[in-house]
Amino acid sequence: MLELKNVSVEFISASSVRAVDGVSMVLRDGSRTAIVGETGSGKSILMLSIMRLLASNAAISGEILLDGEDILKADRKRLQQIRGGIISYVPQGGGASMNPLLKVGFQVGEPLMEHRGVSRREAEKKSIGLLKFFNLGDEERLAKSYPHTFSGGMRQRAMVAMGISAGARIILADEPTKGLDEKRVALVTDTFNRLKDETLLVVTHDMTFAQKVAQDICVMYASQQVEYGTASQIIGDPLHPYTRDMISAMPENGMKYDDRGFAPSHEEDVKGCRYSQRCHECMEKCSEMPPVADVNGHKVRCWKYAV
Amino acid sequence: MLKRIIKKSLIAVLTVFAIVTVSFLMVRFMPGDTLIHLVGADRYYELLEDSPKQLEHIAELYGLNDPLWKQYLKYLKSIVTLDFGIAYSNHLPVLDNVLSCARWTLILSVPTFIIGGFLGAVAGVLAGWKPGGAFDRIMTPVMIFVNTVPTYCIGIIFLVVFAFKNGWFPVNGMTNGTSTGIARILDIMWHAALPLCLLVMFRTAGNFLLMKSNVSQVRSEEYVTTAYSKGLTEKKVLFRHVMKNAMVPYVTSLCMQLGSLLSGSMMLEVIFGWKGMGNLFYSAVNSRDYPTAQLCFMISAVCIVAGTLLSDIVISFIDPRVKDAIDEY
Ligand SMILES: Nc1ncnc2c1ncn2[C@@H]1O[C@H](COP(=O)(O)OP(=O)(O)OP(=O)(O)O)[C@@H](O)[C@H]1O
Numbered sequence A: 001m002l003e004l005k006n007v008s009v010e011f012i013s014a015s016s017v018r019a020v021d022g023v024s025m026v027l028r029d030g031s032r033t034a035i036v037g038e039t040g041s042g043k044s045i046l047m048l049s050i051m052r053l054l055a056s057n058a059a060i061s062g063e064i065l066l067d068g069e070d071i072l073k074a075d076r077k078r079l080q081q082i083r084g085g086i087i088s089y090v091p092q093g094g095g096a097s098m099n100p101l102l103k104v105g106f107q108v109g110e111p112l113m114e115h116r117g118v119s120r121r122e123a124e125k126k127s128i129g130l131l132k133f134f135n136l137g138d139e140e141r142l143a144k145s146y147p148h149t150f151s152g153g154m155r156q157r158a159m160v161a162m163g164i165s166a167g168a169r170i171i172l173a174d175e176p177t178k179g180l181d182e183k184r185v186a187l188v189t190d191t192f193n194r195l196k197d198e199t200l201l202v203v204t205h206d207m208t209f210a211q212k213v214a215q216d217i218c219v220m221y222a223s224q225q226v227e228y229g230t231a232s233q234i235i236g237d238p239l240h241p242y243t244r245d246m247i248s249a250m251p252e253n254g255m256k257y258d259d260r261g262f263a264p265s266h267e268e269d270v271k272g273c274r275y276s277q278r279c280h281e282c283m284e285k286c287s288e289m290p291p292v293a294d295v296n297g298h299k300v301r302c303w304k305y306a307v
Numbered sequence B: 001m002l003k004r005i006i007k008k009s010l011i012a013v014l015t016v017f018a019i020v021t022v023s024f025l026m027v028r029f030m031p032g033d034t035l036i037h038l039v040g041a042d043r044y045y046e047l048l049e050d051s052p053k054q055l056e057h058i059a060e061l062y063g064l065n066d067p068l069w070k071q072y073l074k075y076l077k078s079i080v081t082l083d084f085g086i087a088y089s090n091h092l093p094v095l096d097n098v099l100s101c102a103r104w105t106l107i108l109s110v111p112t113f114i115i116g117g118f119l120g121a122v123a124g125v126l127a128g129w130k131p132g133g134a135f136d137r138i139m140t141p142v143m144i145f146v147n148t149v150p151t152y153c154i155g156i157i158f159l160v161v162f163a164f165k166n167g168w169f170p171v172n173g174m175t176n177g178t179s180t181g182i183a184r185i186l187d188i189m190w191h192a193a194l195p196l197c198l199l200v201m202f203r204t205a206g207n208f209l210l211m212k213s214n215v216s217q218v219r220s221e222e223y224v225t226t227a228y229s230k231g232l233t234e235k236k237v238l239f240r241h242v243m244k245n246a247m248v249p250y251v252t253s254l255c256m257q258l259g260s261l262l263s264g265s266m267m268l269e270v271i272f273g274w275k276g277m278g279n280l281f282y283s284a285v286n287s288r289d290y291p292t293a294q295l296c297f298m299i300s301a302v303c304i305v306a307g308t309l310l311s312d313i314v315i316s317f318i319d320p321r322v323k324d325a326i327d328e329y
């Protein structure tokens, strides 16, 4: 089980930036959670803070408990065991996520060499099997190819293979569907649905994809978690005005999208609800920061539900 | 791949051909009697007064009375047979002069290439891997200083301090001209010490800055985060993922440096009276020794072309993206 308790991330520089602000989540073993939210809302930073892979000017506070052990207190050696061995990270599948000078087979098998003491040769062989598991096609040849010869969808699936190769129990995937067409999104969805026992946390912009792969959804807005509940609660009965706006902007809902600007930047010192500028249910109270309300286990940060 | 190499080699050969042609046309179309450029002004006027016959004979020898295309063919033939004419300075074949100078230049340039290539890479990796660390903060300003300050400034300072004032090293030249055997080798090393030190310093600084910027750029690439996320140790991330990528531009630069091994550092060779290629070119230009200058120019041009070709070939072996790239030609 992975439990996030009030996790905040601040980048310390001339003007410090709070990229993640008090996020709490529970990832039970075998559960699937999606984090949705727009660009810059802090999704990737949250994920990287679980891996402890943030730049050195980042200060993480709160607790990240892996079966009760606080990852934020782990030393370097323990972190190396956790990374790839227990929790693995599947980066955004852009061209830059894989080393351009190493063969895909080697990169997919590398966690095995690191965590299972497998020889390089053996690891490369096993990586073929992993690629087969995700139906890449012509896997023997692909394992010997370099990343630049892969399409975005292939690279994405190869990267999921890389994530699970050493048998990590918890998979964190950052925007696995970014830039893919519908057919590839379906392939990636299928890839995730092949994982049966792993605990999954995916970051996405795509509500439809989130609905297909996740049981729980966490909605982030301007560094904060604004709504957190099961997928059926979030999609079927969204509470937060931001979530509602996002769901009505889904393709199957006709992409109703009314543009009232963007989330406040870090420089803007918004006192109250961060969504207030765009919210059409904004009230007087909203000039103060809303508390997190619990509606039948469905958490929402909005004054409408505060008692 | 093979096709690519052949293509690149053909281009290199054509470039060399163009260089040779340009250097031919340059003499023929320089203002004044071509003969002046070929035998040197002093000798030309000397001969003009004493024995115009001999001048006529030389003109005949170079085929100056023939049509241009015939001269050109003759010129090409002389290049193929390595006949580059006679130097004005000592009336020896230019090729002999050049070969002797090339040896002296290599004595400086080969160690510079090896030591500077190694030190620059190691220090650059250390500084680029931990930017802002103690090593980086000390080395980078020093290296930037060495890299920007003009060669002759430091050269003259070294000369004044270590040679004139303290007398630890010779002021000028390559040998004392008397010793033989081991003593001669040691003597040459003693003479080479100062210029070599300077050359290594400059080369290390340039290489350091290049490597540092490569490493610190690669360090922040996404695939390095990916590598860490697999639980790799810092060492493995550095050697397996960062170094490999940072070496690509470095190797390109090393290949170009290989290409300039024969060129020599004109400034330092002149300051230290080192009779290498740089010095030869310098005095050839000064004394309008055209055949010598021409050959020096051709050699360095050809070496640059060869260095470029070499880096093209080496890079296509280490970077699969280059290997598969569609050729733009
Ligand atoms: N090293 C850093 N220093 C300062 N601020 C940073 C740093 N890295 C990220 N940030 C800030 O953190 C915020 C959150 O970034 P993050 O990458 O998590 O967004 P995201 O939700 O993943 O967006 P996207 O959907 O575009 O990937 C951004 O606004 C960014 O400005």
Ligand code: SF4
Residues within 6 Å of the ligand: A240, A241, A242, A273, A274, A275, A276, A277, A279, A280, A281, A282, A283, A286, A290, A301, A302, A303, A304
């Ligand atoms: S707190 Fe107020 S402004 Fe914010 S989302 Fe709720 S209703 Fe809108």
Ligand SMILES: [Mg+2]
Residues within 6 Å of the ligand: A043, A044, A045, A174, A175
């Ligand atoms: Mg992101």
